[in-house]
Amino acid sequence: xxxxxxxxxxxxxxxxxxxxxxxxxxxxxxxxxxxxxxxxxxxxxxxxxxxxxxxxxxxxxxxxxxxxxxxxxxxxxxxxxxxxxxxxxxxxxxxxxxxxxxxxxxxxxxxxxxxxxxxxxxxxxxxxxxxxxxxxxxxxxxxxxxxxxxxxxxxxxxxxxxxxxxxxxxxxxxxxxxxxxxxxxxxxxxxxxxxxxxxxxxxxxxxxxxxxxxxxxxxxxxxxxxxxxxxxxxxxxxxxxxxxxxxxxxxx
Amino acid sequence: xxxxxxxxxxxxxxxxxxxxxxxxxxxxxxxxxxxxxxxxxxxxxxxxxxxxxxxxxxxxxxxxxxxxxxxxxxxxxxxxxxxxxxxxxxxxxxxxxxxxxxxxxxxxxxxxxxxxxxxxxxxxxxxxxxxxxxxxxxxxxxxxxxxxxxxxxxxxxxxxxxxxxxxxxxxxxxxxxxxxxxxxxxxxxxxxxxxxxxxx
Numbered sequence: 001x002x003x004x005x006x007x008x009x010x011x012x013x014x015x016x017x018x019x020x021x022x023x024x025x026x027x028x029x030x031x032x033x034x035x036x037x038x039x040x041x042x043x044x045x046x047x048x049x050x051x052x053x054x055x056x057x058x059x060x061x062x063x064x065x066x067x068x069x070x071x072x073x074x075x076x077x078x079x080x081x082x083x084x085x086x087x088x089x090x091x092x093x094x095x096x097x098x099x100x101x102x103x104x105x106x107x108x109x110x111x112x113x114x115x116x117x118x119x120x121x122x123x124x125x126x127x128x129x130x131x132x133x134x135x136x137x138x139x140x141x142x143x144x145x146x147x148x149x150x151x152x153x154x155x156x157x158x159x160x161x162x163x164x165x166x167x168x169x170x171x172x173x174x175x176x177x178x179x180x181x182x183x184x185x186x187x188x189x190x191x192x193x194x195x196x197x198x199x200x201x202x203x204x205x206x207x208x209x210x211x212x213x214x215x216x217x218x219x220x221x222x223x224x225x226x227x228x229x230x231x232x233x234x235x236x237x238x239x240x241x242x243x244x245x246x247x248x249x250x251x252x
Numbered sequence: 253x254x255x256x257x258x259x260x261x262x263x264x265x266x267x268x269x270x271x272x273x274x275x276x277x278x279x280x281x282x283x284x285x286x287x288x289x290x291x292x293x294x295x296x297x298x299x300x301x302x303x304x305x306x307x308x309x310x311x312x313x314x315x316x317x318x319x320x321x322x323x324x325x326x327x328x329x330x331x332x333x334x335x336x337x338x339x340x341x342x343x344x345x346x347x348x349x350x351x352x353x354x355x356x357x358x359x360x361x362x363x364x365x366x367x368x369x370x371x372x373x374x375x376x377x378x379x380x381x382x383x384x385x386x387x388x389x390x391x392x393x394x395x396x397x398x399x400x401x402x403x404x405x406x407x408x409x410x411x412x413x414x415x416x417x418x419x420x421x422x423x424x425x426x427x428x429x430x431x432x433x434x435x436x437x438x439x440x441x442x443x444x445x446x447x448x449x450x451x452x
Contacts, residue, residue, distance in 0.1 A: 001372070001373075001413060001414070002364075002368070002369075002370040002371065002372050002394075002414065003370060003371045003372070003391060005370055005371070040438065045370070045371055070265065070266060070269055071269050071272070074270065074273060074435065074436060074437070074438055074441055074442065075393070075436060075437075075438055076393055076395075076433070076436045093263045094263055094265065096263065096265055096266055096269065097263075098266070098395075098436065119299075120298070120299060121298060121299045121300060122367070122397075123298070123367045123369060123395045123396070123397070124298070166367050166369070167367075167369065195365055195366060196365055196366070196367070197365050197367070197369050197370070220365065220369075220370065221370070250371040250391040251389070252438065252439070
């Protein structure tokens with residue numbers, strides 16, 4: 001049986017990992033390859049790198065970072081942030097990324113999902129959804145959580161998978177950086193309508209949060225940043241705890 | 253000399269990176285002479301079966317690989333590269349493969365999620381050069397939506413479980429296939445790549 005995946009997420013700018021809370025207060029932290037190696041050695045199952053530079057020059061530097069990661073890291077990793085065109089997809093894949101995550105660009109141009117999955121296979125197309133609760137509905141946000149697209153999150157998840165997304169990363173904006181637990185209801189609701197793997201993101205603060213979201217068969221992996229970057233949770237301890245709680249994980 | 257057969261499908265750089273991490277220097281090539289001469293040839297692959305077969309044929313590499321396999325020199329297919337070694341795939345449309353091994357490639361029919369993506373455990377059907385020196389409970393990284401069926405049981409080395417028994421390592425003499433990604437499977441993957449070197 002597949003193991004549940006623990007996925008540290010690294011925001012990268014100018015070849016440095018940075019981490020902000022609620023998309024603000026950015027602090028510089030570490031060298032991406034060194035941090036990635038540390039996570040790989042401690043038992044991370046996968047890594048995600050987001051390009052947060054948002055400039056042309058930044059993009060080229062980021063692709064160099066990706067090449068460097070691919071040379072040094074022997075676990076799978078996803079690249080996201082600033083993927084706008086099929087060309088961006090191609091560049092990131094050929095730099096060594098295993099999967100590419102799209103977010104705003106897919107909202108603006110859903111055909112990008114079809115194009116990318118037809119060209120490279122759906123296994124490498126990850127649709128990332130920034131979701132916020134508005135009234136009693138879940139809505140898709142873009143531009144770093146600032147703009148409400150009006151899209152219903154459940155409908156968009158269904159459409160994304162129909163178009164060829166092979167995995168969904170569901171980022172609950174309300175929970176992001178708050179460390180009060182993953183958005184379990186949201187994850188369950190989306191898992192109930194699609195058949196591809198689902199990665200929960202936003203809200204990890206303590207060990208129990210990982211247990212709560214990874215118990216059962218609706219979520220396949222849990223993504224987190226701060227708790228790992230600031231050593232609040234160590235992956236070997238987290239995995240030992242999950243194993244004790246009968247969650248199927250990979251021990252290294 | 254180790255060659256990685258470069259036939260224009262997706263990212264095969266990671267397979268090269270994987271061999272380089274264990275201190276080997278593989279060459280990426282589509283040159284038939286090098287592919288026939290090499291001590292070990294790797295057939296990688298990601299994407300769709302029919303597209304990959306088309307790319308191989310358009311370069312005349314299908315015949316080259318068959319010739320190499322018949323000569324007794326080791327050929328190793330990884331992920332889609334493994335699937336190409338078999339008779340027929342039913343991905344998208346019925347497509348003939350290289351036909352070096354007996355079996356067909358069919359879609360998962362399961363209530364579980366597809367693609368079968370993530371770390372899953374290897375169970376050993378038999379002891380082989382390829383699955384030596386692994387710890388108990390070896391986990392490797394899989395990403396695929398189609399799997400091998402109707403194969404010759406004697407070719408099965410290791411498998412995993414995903415609702416059904418999924419062949420993970422197959423071997424018939426000099427012809428080897430791995431359904432998962434050894435180059436993305438951490439320490440275990442490194443040992444498996446080292447084991448492949450022992451085929452030489």
